[in-house]
Amino acid sequence: GESVGLHLPTLSVQEGDNSIINCAYSNSASDYFIWYKQESGKGPQFIIDIRSNMDKRQGQRVTVLLNKTVKHLSLQIAATQPGDSAVYFCAENNDMRFGAGTRLTVKP
Amino acid sequence: DTEVTQTPKHLVMGMTNKKSLKCEQHMGHRAMYWYKQKAKKPPELMFVYSYEKLSINESVPSRFSPECPNSSLLNLHLHALQPEDSALYLCASSPYHRLAGGNEQFFGPGTRLTVL
Numbered sequence: 001g002e003s004v005g006l007h008l009p010t011l012s013v014q015e016g017d018n019s020i021i022n023c024a025y026s027n028s029a030s031d032y033f034i035w036y037k038q039e040s041g042k043g044p045q046f047i048i049d050i051r052s053n054m055d056k057r058q059g060q061r062v063t064v065l066l067n068k069t070v071k072h073l074s075l076q077i078a079a080t081q082p083g084d085s086a087v088y089f090c091a092e093n094n095d096m097r098f099g100a101g102t103r104l105t106v107k108p
Numbered sequence: 109d110t111e112v113t114q115t116p117k118h119l120v121m122g123m124t125n126k127k128s129l130k131c132e133q134h135m136g137h138r139a140m141y142w143y144k145q146k147a148k149k150p151p152e153l154m155f156v157y158s159y160e161k162l163s164i165n166e167s168v169p170s171r172f173s174p175e176c177p178n179s180s181l182l183n184l185h186l187h188a189l190q191p192e193d194s195a196l197y198l199c200a201s202s203p204y205h206r207l208a209g210g211n212e213q214f215f216g217p218g219t220r221l222t223v224l
Binding site for chain 2: 098
């Protein structure tokens with residue numbers, strides 16, 4: 001069936017660098033997307049969302065980009081900090097299911 | 109109060125035991141969810157309640173029995189579980205069933221279940 005999936009299972013960056021986490025989706029009818037962060041031993045935490053009538057949305061140190069043409073979503077984290085180390089999931093509204101997730105590790 | 113609480117935090121049970129997981133939210137959300145998460149895997153949707161009625165059952169085995177006694181509470185009754193059911197069980201809530209802008213899910217910390 002249609003699903004949300006991620007390109008890379010792991011990402012390792014140096015503290016202070018920018019991080020980019022990617023996500024592909026296949027349901028062209030999806031009109032709302034969410035990024036979650038899950039730290040070890042905790043439940044997923046909402047980071048940022050975007051509607052399909054937008055191609056970019058910015059939060060505090062995070063930016064989500066949406067490319068509907070290629071059905072691709074990305075999460076950019078500026079000046080990555082050790083506290084950003086976690087697993088990041090994307091999800092979309094037509095389906096409350098999660099993609100595989102990307103584990104971000106920030107090296108000091 | 110913007111929190112989803114779950115009890116217990118940890119649970120160890122034998123295959124013949126009966127136990128229950130509890131979830132509570134006081135945000136006035138009308139949709140509540142159960143997810144199962146195995147190590148290094150994404151959360152898997154199990155059940156969705158909308159306005160206290162079961163809306164989605166993702167073909168979950170009958171040894172898992174959900175219950176929504178009122179709009180703030182969600183239970184998951186466990187009976188005759190198998191060792192492979194050991195996992196983190198996450199509860200979530202959202203204002204309404206269909207996710208949309210301003211309707212994102214809030215997750216609890218989960219219950220770590222071990223079946224011996």
